[in-house]
Amino acid sequence: xxxxxxxxxxxxxxxxxxxxxxxxxxxxxxxxxxxxxxxxxxxxxxxxxxxxxxxxxxxxxxxxxxxxxxxxxxxxxxxxxxxxxxxxxxxxxxxxxxxxxxxxxxxxxxxxxxxxxxxxxxxxxxxxxxxxxxxxxxxxxxxxxxxxxxxxxxxxxxxxxxxxxxxxxxxxxxxxxxxxxxxxxxxxxxxx
Amino acid sequence: xxxxxxxxxxxxxxxxxxxxxxxxxxxxxxxxxxxxxxxxxxxxxxxxxxxxxxxxxxxxxxxxxxxxxxxxxxxxxxxxxxxxxxxxxxxxxxxxxxxxxxxxxxxxxxxxxxxxxxxxxxxxxxxxxxxxxxxxxxxxxxxxxxxxxxxxxxxxxxxxxxxxxxxxxxxxxxxxxxxxxxxxxxxxxxxxxxxxxxxxxxxxxxxxxxxxxxxxxxxxxxxxxxxxxxxxxxxxxxxxxxxxxxxxxxxxxxxxxxxxxxxxx
Numbered sequence: 001x002x003x004x005x006x007x008x009x010x011x012x013x014x015x016x017x018x019x020x021x022x023x024x025x026x027x028x029x030x031x032x033x034x035x036x037x038x039x040x041x042x043x044x045x046x047x048x049x050x051x052x053x054x055x056x057x058x059x060x061x062x063x064x065x066x067x068x069x070x071x072x073x074x075x076x077x078x079x080x081x082x083x084x085x086x087x088x089x090x091x092x093x094x095x096x097x098x099x100x101x102x103x104x105x106x107x108x109x110x111x112x113x114x115x116x117x118x119x120x121x122x123x124x125x126x127x128x129x130x131x132x133x134x135x136x137x138x139x140x141x142x143x144x145x146x147x148x149x150x151x152x153x154x155x156x157x158x159x160x161x162x163x164x165x166x167x168x169x170x171x172x173x174x175x176x177x178x179x180x181x182x183x184x185x186x187x188x189x190x191x192x
Numbered sequence: 193x194x195x196x197x198x199x200x201x202x203x204x205x206x207x208x209x210x211x212x213x214x215x216x217x218x219x220x221x222x223x224x225x226x227x228x229x230x231x232x233x234x235x236x237x238x239x240x241x242x243x244x245x246x247x248x249x250x251x252x253x254x255x256x257x258x259x260x261x262x263x264x265x266x267x268x269x270x271x272x273x274x275x276x277x278x279x280x281x282x283x284x285x286x287x288x289x290x291x292x293x294x295x296x297x298x299x300x301x302x303x304x305x306x307x308x309x310x311x312x313x314x315x316x317x318x319x320x321x322x323x324x325x326x327x328x329x330x331x332x333x334x335x336x337x338x339x340x341x342x343x344x345x346x347x348x349x350x351x352x353x354x355x356x357x358x359x360x361x362x363x364x365x366x367x368x369x370x371x372x373x374x375x376x377x378x379x380x381x382x383x384x385x386x387x388x389x390x391x392x393x394x395x396x397x398x399x400x401x402x403x404x405x406x407x408x409x410x411x412x413x414x415x416x417x418x419x420x421x422x423x424x425x426x427x428x429x430x431x432x433x434x435x436x437x438x439x440x441x442x443x444x445x446x447x448x449x450x451x452x453x454x455x456x457x
Contacts, residue, residue: 059206076203080210083210087214090218093223
């Protein structure tokens, strides 16, 4: 149990997927204009990464490892994650149109989010079992959500500031993200 | 060699399983998506003016596709858009005629008297709220141009104290009609020109006192009309455009010359 909590906190804060491992930067910068939209994306990412970690773990343990196809894991994971997002999308569309509408375009966008693939590969690398994979995936996704919501809140405030012309737009966002990344390094002190 | 074969086989099988699964789930969770909604949205003008009464072009497209709104729901697009929407929806478009805003007041500064003791915000709605008379006539155009401010087409100008609509520019969105605190603006079909240019509901002598161009409710026009299209209620003539044939007899007889004659007269 303790190890699960450690994996959870470790993935959410210490090895934050965006600010420490630099995965999923594209949507991190692209969708963080509004707090609401980024929170929606965060929820969608939590949803998809948790399921994807479980499926990837099962696939690795029962298909890839027995056949000695370790080297094919990247391609297989991409394939499975893309299909999984499609299935989740169709499932949500049918069963709960409200959630589907709230997530909107973000759900298909996650297909191309490298954080999802990154988590699946890291899990395998660390030799996690199924439960650990799910917890690790969930923790990572929570870390992603924390990071993107924080950046979105910073950006909504930056927008109202009178910035020097060269910093307006993307430059100040990158600087803000860099400062956040440095701040998150502080969590490394929580040595587990 | 063996590795290559195993790899190919396993990946192929995974691909087929995933593909088959997607097809199966795709069929099982199939949701009827109305493609017509997107098609309708494409042909709408897209300026989101809200004249149709819906939140915007997206909302009205959804309503048209769902059958909740008629194919001619967009008053701005006019006959051309209605035809295209009708084709998408498989309905032969009933010709929705373009409507044009018309200011039912003729009381410019020459014919009415301006009391001029309103000194507040230069806005019609503020003036009406303040309750201080701007002109002698309690029904006429105030001339501060609240309609001018809301017009998306810059089709309205205030000339000599009365708002005037540029017929060529007006798209019939009706925003001015909603903005006018005195409800002076009416949407009239484009082909019709005969219109009563007054909104004063007072009796004749009172109207004459405040404005020399007002409708006095004499009913001479009603007697002239052969198609029963003009009526006088509350001492004010009004044209029914369903019946009006644009003969212009009413305009000829009007003693105050408050009825606009037809275009070809």
